[in-house]
Amino acid sequence: MPDIDNPFGEDDFDRIEAALAQSDKVERAIRKAQRAGIELPGQLEQVREARARMQSIKNTYFTGR
Numbered sequence: 583m584p585d586i587d588n589p590f591g592e593d594d595f596d597r598i599e600a601a602l603a604q605s606d607k608v609e610r611a612i613r614k615a616q617r618a619g620i621e622l623p624g625q626l627e628q629v630r631e632a633r634a635r636m637q638s639i640k641n642t643y644f645t646g647r
Contacts (some may be wrong), residue, residue, distance in 0.1 A: 590639070598636050609629050
């Protein structure tokens with residue numbers, strides 16, 4: 583149950599895990615599109631930044647998981 587020390591619950595943990603997995607898939611798709619000559623300016627960086635934020639939340643509030 584979320585509280586003042588950890589505002590995130592188990593559902594949030596599951597969503598963070600899903601977002602991290604999805605970001606890996608999106609990054610692979612962006613790289614594939616780039617190999618095909620499709621320009622996606624800033625997209626790869628945006629995905630990496632979002633993944634870093636989610637990983638930081640996970641590491642801070644769900645230590646060791």
